[in-house]
Amino acid sequence: MSPESPTEKKQPDTVTHSRSDGATKAGKKTDRRKAPQTKEKILDAAEALFVQKGYYGTSLRDISRAAGAQLALSYYHFGSKEDLFRAVIDRRADENVADLRGALVRVTAGGKSPTVEEVLSAFIEPVVEKVLRGGEGWRNYIRLLAQVAHMPQEESFLVPVNIHYDAVVREFVEQMARLFPDMAREDVHWGFYFYQAAITDLLNEPGMVDRQSDGLCRASDLETIVKKITRFFAAGFRGIGGLQDR
Amino acid sequence: MSPESPTEKKQPDTVTHSRSDGATKAGKKTDRRKAPQTKEKILDAAEALFVQKGYYGTSLRDISRAAGAQLALSYYHFGSKEDLFRAVIDRRADENVADLRGALVRVTAGGKSPTVEEVLSAFIEPVVEKVLRGGEGWRNYIRLLAQVAHMPQEESFLVPVNIHYDAVVREFVEQMARLFPDMAREDVHWGFYFYQAAITDLLNEPGMVDRQSDGLCRASDLETIVKKITRFFAAGFRGIGGLQDR
DNA sequence: CGGGGAAACAAACAGTCATTTAAAAAATAC
DNA sequence: GTATTTTTTAAATGACTGTTTGTTTCCCCG
Numbered sequence: 167m168s169p170e171s172p173t174e175k176k177q178p179d180t181v182t183h184s185r186s187d188g189a190t191k192a193g194k195k196t197d198r199r200k201a202p203q204t205k206e207k208i209l210d211a212a213e214a215l216f217v218q219k220g221y222y223g224t225s226l227r228d229i230s231r232a233a234g235a236q237l238a239l240s241y242y243h244f245g246s247k248e249d250l251f252r253a254v255i256d257r258r259a260d261e262n263v264a265d266l267r268g269a270l271v272r273v274t275a276g277g278k279s280p281t282v283e284e285v286l287s288a289f290i291e292p293v294v295e296k297v298l299r300g301g302e303g304w305r306n307y308i309r310l311l312a313q314v315a316h317m318p319q320e321e322s323f324l325v326p327v328n329i330h331y332d333a334v335v336r337e338f339v340e341q342m343a344r345l346f347p348d349m350a351r352e353d354v355h356w357g358f359y360f361y362q363a364a365i366t367d368l369l370n371e372p373g374m375v376d377r378q379s380d381g382l383c384r385a386s387d388l389e390t391i392v393k394k395i396t397r398f399f400a401a402g403f404r405g406i407g408g409l410q411d412r
Numbered sequence: 413m414s415p416e417s418p419t420e421k422k423q424p425d426t427v428t429h430s431r432s433d434g435a436t437k438a439g440k441k442t443d444r445r446k447a448p449q450t451k452e453k454i455l456d457a458a459e460a461l462f463v464q465k466g467y468y469g470t471s472l473r474d475i476s477r478a479a480g481a482q483l484a485l486s487y488y489h490f491g492s493k494e495d496l497f498r499a500v501i502d503r504r505a506d507e508n509v510a511d512l513r514g515a516l517v518r519v520t521a522g523g524k525s526p527t528v529e530e531v532l533s534a535f536i537e538p539v540v541e542k543v544l545r546g547g548e549g550w551r552n553y554i555r556l557l558a559q560v561a562h563m564p565q566e567e568s569f570l571v572p573v574n575i576h577y578d579a580v581v582r583e584f585v586e587q588m589a590r591l592f593p594d595m596a597r598e599d600v601h602w603g604f605y606f607y608q609a610a611i612t613d614l615l616n617e618p619g620m621v622d623r624q625s626d627g628l629c630r631a632s633d634l635e636t637i638v639k640k641i642t643r644f645f646a647a648g649f650r651g652i653g654g655l656q657d658r
Numbered sequence: 659c660g661g662g663g664a665a666a667c668a669a670a671c672a673g674t675c676a677t678t679t680a681a682a683a684a685a686t687a688c
Numbered sequence: 689g690t691a692t693t694t695t696t697t698a699a700a701t702g703a704c705t706g707t708t709t710g711t712t713t714c715c716c717c718g
Binding site for chain 2: 217218219220221222223313315316317318319320321328332335336339351352353355356357359360362363364366367368370371373374375377378379382383394395397398399400401402403404405406
């Protein structure tokens, strides 16, 4: 009401962060980008906490606190806890899937027949790339994704998560089947499923192999793992496929 | 005090083996035949619910209700929710590990050298056997075990769970290393780790492969899986091990 | 018989949970 | 400038959480 309202703000006892301190002036006149940072900050916090404590182990209060936002804002922006979880996945899923598809297309470019190792690498390399060079957000997301694959699937709200990746997985299986025409289609599916299981296991819970091998294997060394895992599963496919090379 | 309490006692529908409970501290010769069934019923209910809804998704009130027991009894018998979870695992872990060790000893009896398939089978067969013919309790336990392997390991209370199986896993790895003397020890660890990952994935979340293969693969058909998985991973080991047979 | 200890009961504790509501503030549109 | 929409704040809801307490019942041993 008062004409020139002096910025009189009641300091909350908890939040001391000055909000909206981003790069306000960058010579852009379309400055309608002020708010969205809260939404993103909630997503970031949710991503980090979900992967750390699991879905049920994380409360919206934890998330709000970590994001420096108000509790009700999670509901304002996302609707519910389940919707927030899906939003965390949806934010990066498409780009990740596009990366996988791109890598597959690249090794099959020009109709040439790739090696088994190339196809298997095309599936794990983009993921590892994100973990190593995508920043903390991507690192959390990938691990969360691996975690989702192992959650009790009775939770219907996370079914759409897996669906994101089904199509591109099918394309990989299709390509593997082309490489091994004498292999039963069923066995191609099994082989690739085992491959996925190893990958998600590795990304999700890196402690076990380190412990069991007394430190001889280090699951955190992703560069090495890419070589080891593609080599092993290529051998598996070749052994089943009955072909000597390709 | 109305003598007829609203709590109706249900007769246990399952035969309770008169288990000589060495529960309490020292060697007391007290043979109570009334008490143990409540403790077991709580364990059964916890086992079923933990695997269905996860640790955080299951409340002690859910468990008490399903067990037909009083809420406080979970604390009386087990101390806390985390202790109860550990008790669920501890109840069957030793027998399960013994089965695995027994199967390994059997295929290496008399110092003879087993085939790769035999060693790999010795690791999965006892587990599948329990799932198929061990009753509902074992079926729940095995799946819970697979679930634990995929839980956020920041939860320190479930670390001792995995430890149960580390020793026998090492024995299997040791045997595999003997079968492939030219293989780097590191690679043996990796291969067996991949194998474990596939198994736990399969037992924990059987929906994915069914969906991705449009029903061509059925993860519920454990008999078939044992054949498929041992064949594939045997091929992987042989390919890496560089040896043609064994 | 009574004592004793293990098991079962009933009620409460002190929080936390996801979710909602209504009003204030800020940003945008007109 | 005012009007309107979007975002933020603060507080409350009622149900549910793990855990503890004090008492009562049961059963065995003396």
